[in-house]
Amino acid sequence: MSKTIIISNRLPVQLQISDGGLSAIPSVGGLATGMKSVHSGGESLWIGWSGLTDEEIPESLENEIDKALENHGCSKVRLTENDVEGFYFGFSNRTIWPLFHYFLEYSEFELDFWNTYKVVNQKFADAILEQAGDEDIIWVHDYQLMLVPQMVKEKRPNTSIGFFLHIPFPSYEIFRTLPWREEVLQGLLGSDLIGFHTYDYERHFLSSVRRLLGLDVSFNDIYLDNRVIKVDSFPMGIDYKKFRDAAVAHEERKENNKSDLQQKLDNHKASAPDTKLILSIDRLDYSKGIAKRLNAFEYFLNKYPEYKEKVRLIILAVPSRSNVPQYQLLKREIDELVGRINGELSTVNWTPIWYFYRSLPFENLIDLYTSSDIAWLTPLRDGMNLVAKEYVATRTDKTGVLILSEMAGSAYEMNEALLINPNNFEQQADTLKNAITMPKEEQMARNMFLQKRLERYNVEVWANEFMNALHKKSDVEDVNISR
């Protein structure tokens, strides 16, 4: 029987060695949290990097590591410290990530990074070729592995290969600045189906293929040699039921079973019942617009000083890619901004911003989602943004206001949210005021539509639609499509 092989850099768990022992912590990020639900059906194998470099793995733990991953239905690709430096911190996160998020000035075009990216993509391709049977379906994920489809297709021309990009695909004008642009496109074109979160990313990709490779593109089909490659948009959903059930369980939890964080949030509500909690959750990443959000919050408090002591902003930032200089600078900038704003505006009774820099267990995420009156998410550019969807899913009584950046892929499907331009402070200040004063009936009416949509287009439907499109594609090819 054929199985699905999922391939991504990040596995659903990250292995760590501490005090000589091995531990597995859940990975953060849309790809890992979303695909985890798809993978939990138990019918797939997930190949990726364990989070440990060869240099960190003592021989004595080798078997234990394989077993630990096997327990999660995973298998590892071995990477050296040098690989991780050039491939992950280098080409993936110092070249492609900034470029595809329109931070052209942060993008570094280093030949060494590119060479290591090729070597490591080949390692992932070899792992697939070693472990996949001829009938298996290969599903490659994200910008770290854009050369893998071609590397596998060359060796296994009849295998069905799908690729999904979890980040934006930029406009042709941005993409064409990449020195290795043709190679990247050719790498992707080893796939039979290429998926994006939105129609815009899909159009940008097709335009680059047409203009840079001169290929024949008709609607969303690309003609290459004797193959037809399908390109389509599949907006990723969340595991709606998981978030919904967790919120219901959270509501029913007895007082003595509450987490410390929930108790603190409850105490806060009891001591200041009129204070609105505004929540933002992101990986600490410049694409998420955290620094601008802090400045916009200060602007709001200065424009509407009547809300001083009446609102509190909770910023939860999860550490991310801390070896990359831009992320280190951003961390410093945010620490300073939070310190300055709190220093200038705090009173004896009130600290405007609560700032947490850590990854939190799932239970605490639910505490925060369910306790916050407003979720304020302001990415400057974001492939999707699942946090927006998770917040809405946990609002069991349908109250709560989502303020969401137009620059997030999720904004295309969440029209009932208050959509903002993260660069427009005036608009954000007014929108915050609107959110704080929005009548409950309006909140509920907006969330009712949003929840229905999230429930219907959940992550399972997303994965099935992608897989069905890939299957349909192979069926048609059996009848030999050619132009």
Ligand code: ADP
């Ligand atoms: P990205 O993929 O760019 O990180 P998304 O919003 O799409 O952004 O996905 C982030 C995922 O990571 C969500 O599923 C969210 O629940 C999870 N997450 C974000 N911050 C934290 C945190 N501090 N602790 C635990 N999980 C987090």
Ligand code: F6P
């Ligand atoms: O969901 C988008 C995404 O970019 C994933 O590709 C990535 O795994 C995740 O965010 C988090 O980044 P990282 O894997 O570098 O921690």
